[in-house]
Amino acid sequence: MTTPVLAPRRPCFERDLAKRLATDEYARCSELLTRLDPHHWSAPTVNTGWDVRDTAGHMLGMVQMMSSLPQLLNQMSTSTRQAKKAKAPVSIDFLTALQVRRNAGLTPAELIGAWQRLAPKAVRGRGRMPGFLRGRAMPEAQLVGGQLERWTFAYLMDVILTRDPFMHRLDICAATGLDPRPTAEHDGRIVDDAVQEWAGRHGQPYSLELTGPAGGVWGAGTDRITMDALDFCRIISGRGEAAGLLTTSVPF
Incomplete structure (x- = not known):
């Protein structure tokens, strides 16, 4: 498996919007977690081996990682070390x-309680990264659609770390x-960004009509x-059956 020699992926929207989307997504995840009944926590999700409780634990772990520099360094170094020991191409799992x-x-x-306490700190932590570092490529390539690719730190901070809880919110609802109570103002903006990236990745003529509050036509x-x-x-x-252009992967 090789890494294509391409420019590292960057976010396609401004930092102010990224901060607003992050703040709103964390708030929506908090609201969803408070709606869970006791029996919901053990419900299996589409994520292999994870129930709702495991999914929420991962989501909190990401918030913990971004709310504290020691947490960030510890989680990244531990997982990277484990990946190298297992000779795995990436450390995300x-x-x-x-x-x-x-x-x-x-x-x-x-x-x-931990989510509600740390989410504002995670937003601030994501926004504190200096500009010279935001534009740099992350040291580890990421696996998308079976291919390794490079991301900038800005793409991770502004895009992926909001798409991740967004998608797991959908997993928990499913x-x-x-x-999931989607809105055009929030979910619609995340969907639009995902559509634009999907279109850029496959590079083919397309016509897409997405229904629901977060939908539109592209x-x-x-x-x-x-x-x-x-559903798109x-x-x-990578969740569900795909054919044609829908087999083009977009990271969440």
Whole structure:
């Protein structure tokens, strides 16, 4: 497996918007966690081996990582070391497993409390990265659609770290039957960014109509793809059956 020699991926929107989307997404995740009934926490999710409780533990782990520099350094160094020992091409699976494991002892109330306490710190932590570092490529390539690629730190901070809880919010809703309560102002902006990246990745003519509050119409191709906006994001993230242009992967 090789890494294509391409410019590291960068965010396509301004930092002010990135901060607003991060703040809003963390708030929406907090609201969803408080809606979970006791039986919801053990519901299996699409993430292999994870129930809702494990998914929430990973989500909290990401917030913990970005709310504290010592947490960031510890989580990254531990997962990178484990990946190298296992001779794995990327460390993300080791990072998420570490987060689930470290938060496994929290009660739901403790997990929600930690989320609500640390989420504002995570937003500030993501925004504090200096400009000269934001534009640099991350030292480790990332695996997307079976290919390794490079990301800038800005793409990680502004895009991926908001898409990740967004997608897991959808995972939890799919597992529990709860309504994700999408809006055009928030979810629609995340969907639009994902569509633009998806279109750039496949580079083919397309026509896409996404339904629901987060939807819209993109492209001018002849054969129109029509589906729910949130389902579109789940499919291009690798969740569910895909065909044609929908097999083009976008990281979440």
